[in-house]
Amino acid sequence: MILVTGGAGFIGANFVLGWLSSSEAEGVINLDKLTYAGNLANLQSLKVDPRHMLVHGDIGDKGLVSNLLSKYRPRAIVNFAAESHVDRSIHGPAEFIQTNIIGTFNLLECAREYWASLRDSEKEEFRFHHVSTDEVYGSLAPSDPAFKESNPYEPNSPYSASKAASDHLVRAWFHTYGFPVVTTNCSNNYGPYHFPEKLIPLVILNALNGKPLPIYGDGQQIRDWLFVGDHCSAIREVLAKGRLGETYNIGGWNEKANLEVVNAICAILDELKPRADGKSYADQITFVKDRPGHDRRYAIDASKIEEELGWRPAETFDTGIRKTVQWYLDNPDWVQGVVTGSYRDWLEKQYHN
Template identity: 85%
Template sequence: MILVTGGAGFIGGNFVLDWLKNPASEGVINLDKLTYAGNLATLDSLKDDPRHIFVHGDIGDKELVTRLLKEHQPRAIVNFAAESHVDRSIHGPAEFVTTNIVGTFNLLECAREYWNGLDAAGKERFRFHHVSTDEVYGSLSLTDPAFTEKNSYEPNSPYSASKAASDHLVRAWFHTYGFPVVTTNCSNNYGPYHFPEKLIPLVILNALNSKPLPIYGDGQQIRDWLYVGDHCSAIREVLAKGKLGETYNIGGWNEKANIDVVKTICRILDELKPRADGKSYVEQITFVKDRPGHDRRYAIDASKVERELGWRPAETFDTGIRKTVQWYLDNPVWIDGVVSGSYRDWLQKQYN
């Protein structure tokens, strides 16, 4: 089996679904704290799959993590567990330090103790895959080359600083203890099951509900966009073939300004779900005050993972964003549960 942390969140949930889509895949122990962005409804299709074992808990709970490792003897850990929203980190950085730094430290220590107890073959087989972000590298100008794995870390928000710290811990555990780690730093993900606080799902849902489409500043902040299904396939490749101690940047080769992303969504919605008044959703765009310390540009150079492991994204931004918009149109039940908070009511009743 493998242990996946944060497997009820956006990227982690997509990874678990993708992993178990193959009937021959190993089972998954899915450990998730179920914060506001964790949603078991994402995993509804796995209810009757005996290969999926969900555990409600925190990576910071040493006793729980130790017990799970001892009981299930996973051959790998894939760590998605993190607080990840920049805006929330600005208003409440403490949770980001607790989960992203202290939680990762605890997970590493529990995993290292478990790994030390394995036989030679088990040690050779075991992997700890740490999933991180391109935001640890800081911001780029319009003319700077894209981030490579050799870029210095220059985080600019409490979120990115906490992820940078976790990356450093993972690196140190490899160099100090010989603990078998790999790290991936990804660009902005988008796709199904995305909690509607991030740009793309927020714009889709606001558009459909006749609400303003908020754009920070002038909307010219540039991001590299990675379809979440492509990210999942990249993690599979790195987990299977990545060199121990190495970092791999995972990107979509899709640099887009925020305003262009929003206008693309509006054009697709104009086609697939036209407004009743016949006007374009573009008219709902509203520019709002920029957030503090807003990085201007991120761009990932994903040449290394292609060169060494043969991975390249299958989706262009045009194909991926169309799939994403269509998914939100086709899944109103999941969306209603998130927006109304009913999934939180169920959680409170279930785990009271």
């Protein structure tokens, strides 16, 4: 078996679903705290799959984690568990420190103790895969080369600072204790099951509901967009073949300004589900005050993972964003299940201006 933490969230759930899509896949122990972004509906198709066991719990609960490891003896841990939204980290950084730093520390210590108890052959096979973000590298100027694994860390938000700290812990556990880790730093993900606080699902749902499409500042903040299915395939490659102690950047080779992304979504919706009045969804675009410390540009150089492991994304931005919009159109029940009163209150707080 493998232990996946945060496997009911957006990327974690996509990883678990993709992992178990093979009839020969190992079983998954799925440990998730089930906060607002952890959604059981993401895993609905696995309800009767005996290979999947969902455990409601916190990576910071050392007793629980230790018991799971000793009972099920997984041969790998894939750590997705994290608070991940920059805006929420600005309003309430404490949860990010607790989960992303203290939680990762607790997980590392439990895993290190478990690893030390394994037989030599099991020790050799065991892996701890830490999933992180490109935001730890800071912000790029328009002419700067894309982030490489050798870039210094320069986090600019409470979220990215907490993820940078967790990355450093993982690195230190490898160099100090010889603990078998790999780390991946990904660019902005999008795709099915994405909680609609992030740009792409927020724009899709607001457009369909006739609401403003909020764009921070001038909308020229650039991100490298990575389809979540491609991210999950890269993680599987790194888990299987990545060199111990190494970091691999995972990107989509798709740099797009936020405004360009929103216009692309609007164009697809104009085609697939036109507005009743015949106008474009782009008419709903509304510019709002920029958020504090908003990084101007991220870009990932994913050459290392391609050269060492032969991985490249399968989706272009055009194919990935079309699949994403279509998924939201095809799954209104999932959407309705996550758009709660607390979610509406959050949108009002964040975009009131």
